[in-house]
Amino acid sequence: MRTDQFPETIRPHLIPEPGGDLVYRCLGCQTEHGIESLLYTCPDCGQVLLLHDRNFDRLKAIDGETWQQIFDYRRMLKIPAVKGIYRYHEFIGPVVPLDSVVYLGEGHTPVVEANGTLQEKAGIRFFYKNDGQNPSASFKDRGMASALSYINFLIRQGLVDQVLSICASTGDTSAAAALYAAYLKPHIKSAVLLPHKKVTPQQLSQPLGSGADVFEIPGVFDDCMKVVEALSETYNVALLNSKNAWRILGQESYSYEIAQEFEYAMADKVVVVPIGNAGNITAVMNGFLKFHETGIIDALPKILGVQSVHANPVFEYYSEPEAEKRRFVPMTVKPSVAQAAMIGNPVSMPRVIHLVDRYNRAAGTPRVFFAEVTEQDIMDWQLTANRNGHIACTHGGESLAGLQVALKNGAVTSSETAIVDSTAHALKFSGFQDMYFQNSFPDGYAVQPDPALVNGPRYVHPPTLKQVPAPGKPLDPEAFAVFVKAVSDQIAGDLGLKKRT
């Protein structure tokens, strides 16, 4: 559709123009800092930052319904820069001109309703949002598109050049960072730090394939994060973890997409997200708060944050019912199948504390809840989901297991509708499925396979067969006919097939 074919009321807003007045705002001392250089913590007090639009109120001059139409009409545009997370430009990164936007196909991931069997088992109507269908197969691409678009903007203005991006990762962040940095070659090079042997082979292959410098460090993610923080304090590098507030802005698109997908009716919705470094739950709350403040959504949805009992510092913090008595205590994590969330000291914890409070106050009632789940339940629910036509990763299993806990303890009721986050592609974590099927989980995980969920390939080589084909060694037609008959008879027998009459 050409722009002159859109309704007149929408036309002036269709193609976003740079605007807004973004600053870093410190969550500790509230000081604001300019965005001309990349800041990760407040130079005055060391606390984490969020990006704040000092001119946010200008967005309220457009009513909520018109905004809804703007986003809906923008769906039809063929301009790459607004095909991804920048469809919500005014809320994601208003200062970034469209020609600086880096679009690799991120965002607008499918929202898939669970089939009847799975909904019945789960006891609630629910949808998976498959963020594994992003370019590097996780939700981190949303944040990288934002952070790298901003860096690209700085490069184009001649404010920076030859950037070295750096991040600590349990796998997904490094894959996303390396991918987006590779796209901006030669201006950006990337280096990633991974905890040695705590990243799946598929995830390790991703930054290697994108040409990043990959460093493996003894310890766990939290140790890598400390090294990355030290490097970013001492050297001229661009930190790409979600400590970088531009990452949070991009990940807010997850909330905007859910709102748009459900026609902006959020009153009866529950958004379920797993928590690791806590950047995602931060972004999800902040995103919904912005849409609520501008009247784009009718209400704030419930948010359910889920952690494994093996890495549950956020859950532990909120398990103290009296707010004044809560103390955050970083923990030492144990092995978890939700490996991307094996984090004991989430960098966004101060943001979570700040935003949970704001969210609940804006809603006028508690709307943010937390659940902890066992490793066993994570695996069982992941496999159950996938047996019902999904591609949930272990974190998708964790989210679904958390929804069960919330239904049992009454935080969520069966009359609501849940949107469950599968943060990455199931294939990144297929090794855990193998361990489950082969009953080979090391003791630390405490996972025992449910025989009803176990599966494995069956090798078919009937003993009567004298010859079988091999690569480059086809059988002669007669021997091949014997082979086909013997093999198909055995498979038909195994499957209990009846002959055609």
Ligand SMILES: N[C@@H](CCOP(=O)(O)O)C(=O)O
């Ligand atoms: N799960 C993460 C850990 C780092 O998270 P980030 O969002 O702070 O970058 C990963 O995939 O590495």
